[in-house]
Amino acid sequence: xxxxxxxxxxxxxxxxxxxxxxxxxxxxxxxxxxxxxxxxxxxxxxxxxxxxxxxxxxxxxxxxxxxxxxxxxxxxxxxxxxxxxxxxxxxxxxxxxxxxxxxxxxxxxxxxxxxxxxxxxxxxxxx
Numbered sequence: 001x002x003x004x005x006x007x008x009x010x011x012x013x014x015x016x017x018x019x020x021x022x023x024x025x026x027x028x029x030x031x032x033x034x035x036x037x038x039x040x041x042x043x044x045x046x047x048x049x050x051x052x053x054x055x056x057x058x059x060x061x062x063x064x065x066x067x068x069x070x071x072x073x074x075x076x077x078x079x080x081x082x083x084x085x086x087x088x089x090x091x092x093x094x095x096x097x098x099x100x101x102x103x104x105x106x107x108x109x110x111x112x113x114x115x116x117x118x119x120x121x122x123x124x125x126x127x
Contacts, residue, residue, distance in 0.1 A: 040076035045093055048084060049073060052092045055125050057099065087121040096124045 041049065046069070053065035084093040098106065098120065105123035110116050 036072070038074040039072060039082075040079055041073050041082055041093075042078035043075050045079060045082055045084060046073055046075050048091045048093045052090075052096075055090075085117060085121065087118045088125070090121060090125045092121055092124070096120055098124060102127055 049069045050066060053062050053069065056062040056065050082093050083095070084091065086092075096102075102123045105127045106116065106119045109119035109123060114122075
C-alpha cells in the first residue's frame with residue numbers, strides 16, 4: 001500500500017499497488033483512477049495518514065497529500081496490512097515517497113548504523 005506524502009511530486013502517492021484486504025489494485029489502474037477500490041483503515045490509521053501530510057516539503061505537496069488520503073482511504077476496520085510505525089514520537093503509515101535529499105539522508109543514516117525503517121521516518125520528518 002502506498003501512503004505518505006513526501007517531497008516527491010507526480011503520482012508517487014498512488015503509483016504503487018494498493019492492498020485492500022486480500023486483493024491488490026494494479027498500479028496503472030490506481031495511477032489513472034480506473035476502478036480503484038478504497039482502502040479501508042481504522043480511524044486511528046486514517047488520522048496518522050492525514051497527519052503525516054504536514055511533513056511534505058511544500059504547501060502544494062501537503063495539499064496533494066491530504067487530497068490523496070481522502071481519495072484513496074476510507075474509515076472502517078483496522079488494516080493490519082498497512083505498515084504503520086512510530087519513531088522519535090512521530091507515527092507514519094505506508095511507504096514514504098522520499099525526495100532525493102531525504103533518500104540521501106536515509107543512506108547516510110543507515111551507513112552510520114541506524115535501521116532503514118527508522119532512518120526513513122526520521123529523514124522524512126526531520127530533514
